[in-house]
Amino acid sequence: MTTIYEQRPGISRRELLKRGTVGAALIIAGNAVISPDRAWGMETTALKPETMATLIKLARDIYPHDAISDRFYAIAVKGHETKAGTDAAHKTLIEDGIADLDKRAGANGYRGLGWEDDRVAILRDIEATPFFQAVRGDLVVSFYNQKELWPHFGYEGESYSKGGYIARGFDDIEWL
């Protein structure tokens, strides 16, 4: 299993500064992807950590919710790392797909393109590919099915244990 963990220890702020990557960009350290604020990290074994970092960026470009942190996108795409560990064809699909994105993006790769519009233009060109379809098709469930995210969307989820909404606002609209 791929794990996402909070507060990855072992890398000092000084070291991060030395790497010159503090800011909005995800940090690659050894076999891990680490959030810029070090709030979470994710180790990879099957996929390259750079690949995972690009997948996270790609996931945000596919479903851009600016008020939702990278952590949830990381959780949403970690299934590809898990699957790549046991499925060589899937590993190739993801690694090759990301390599292709980087190639199309030019010298600094996909993550190096500063504007979302420039990255999206590349995605529009590849949206029919099995790679993009596999990533998007998985993501639409693995992202939006995270219960922790439902409050962001104003969705309350399970209601039976609370007695439904009969006394909790099923007809509370007042602005009409």
Add this chain to the structure above:
Amino acid sequence: MAAPYDLNDDSVVVIIGSGAGGGTLGNELAQKGIDVVVLESGARHEHEDFINDEWDSFAQLAWLDHRTTGGGWRVAKDFPNLPAWIVKAVGGTTTHWAGASLRFQEHEFRTLSHYGKIDGANLLDWPITLAELEPYYAKAEDKMGVTRTNGIEGLPGNNNFKILKAGADKLGYKECHTGNMAINSADRDDRMSCQQTGFCFQGCKWGAKWSTLYTEIPKGEATGKLEVRPQSHVVKIEHDASGKVNAVVYADKDGKLHSQKARIVAVAGNSIESPRLLLNSASAKFPDGLANSSGQVGKNYMRHTTGSVYAVFEKPVHMYRGTTMAGIIRDEAKHDPSRGFVGGYELETLSLGVPFMAAFLDPGGWGRSFASAMDSYANMAGLWIVGEDMPQEQNAVKLHGELKDQYGMPIPDVWFTDHANDVAMRNHAYQQGQALYEAVGATRSFPTPPYPSTHNLGTNRMSEKASDGVVNKWGQTHDIKNLFVSDGSQFTTGGAENPTLTIVSLAIRQADYIAKEMAAGSI
């Protein structure tokens, strides 16, 4: 006590499927003292076991056996292995249905006469009239506890309904209310009233919504004349030398095959599995499949002209709270060809949770347009379009040429392409739905494409003449006297109405017929 019947007992009526058609027929026959074995492919989950979570519930209830689909409809591209969103469980799709219970309109039983010939459409009049079915509609409404019938009050309107009603008023629609719903607005028939939980599609955990699972089936079992065998997947119906059906072969939960002898067989596996089973039961005597002398088995697949409109407002709606489909506008259900199409459509409130909204709002959609729509989820209202679609012979459930299931039987391949009339109707409905919401201040609206089919109809259609269809006016196959079809695949045409009430009414009527014919010794 549920009665266990012997596999060699050839006096039983075997019903395949336990949903609206099969579950109702089984209870009705058992109440008359007739011995019934219901073979249900799915497992038995009591209503307490249902799950208030869209994907988890889908995994619990949905029919997920391998299927393929093709044709011009968008479902073939977006959901190539999920042509239909129906259920594999005791109670069938009555666990999942929303509860809308509408009678057909008089002219919808005679579309060929009323609309005239339509190019590319295989229209046909039903061999029965509304007047013939009315007494059975009345029985079904009482049985199911349909609101606004039998003195039963309507359900209270939720937020999504209030928006619909306000928009209907602005557009001048006259017939808008909280629906004729088989969901208790007060305790009735030992079932409690609706608690506005909002997970109607995931199975009602209160049992407030009518489902054969906790009404017809236990009532039938209580007579000692009905046995339901869950996880019994029928693979073939067999017949004797004279051509009468006499046994049903099914696989149990371990895949072991059994043969249950039968006096009468009634097929009620929904409009994909029912024709598939008849086709897969081909024999030397019936090389094209059972009851298929007309060649119409599997043909004329209908799925209602559907679509949704979701709209975003400046302020919260919380459409997911409360009864999902308790809201309807019926003004467009009439036949008025001046709109550019024949037949009509209903507009009904609808809501999906965040997980399913993401999957179905614009399948395959992504980017800022999509994500910003999702960000507006709390401020969304939604409605569903359900209208009459044209039967077309090439829209069909076929046997797959290569792929087989775990029992070695060809899987179903579901072909569907909209008729031009379907497209014109849907576009009209999108326009009305968007205008309705804009009239009450929507800032953005989405004409959402049809979901995988929930109303699967017509693949064993009823006809006066044996050459035009598969079953007669009683659902009895034209070719084999002791073989019946008891589900929505009997429908000659689809009407604009949600089909369950009509399926239940036909099943009650069919039970009377079967009992009479059995007593007379003619079957």
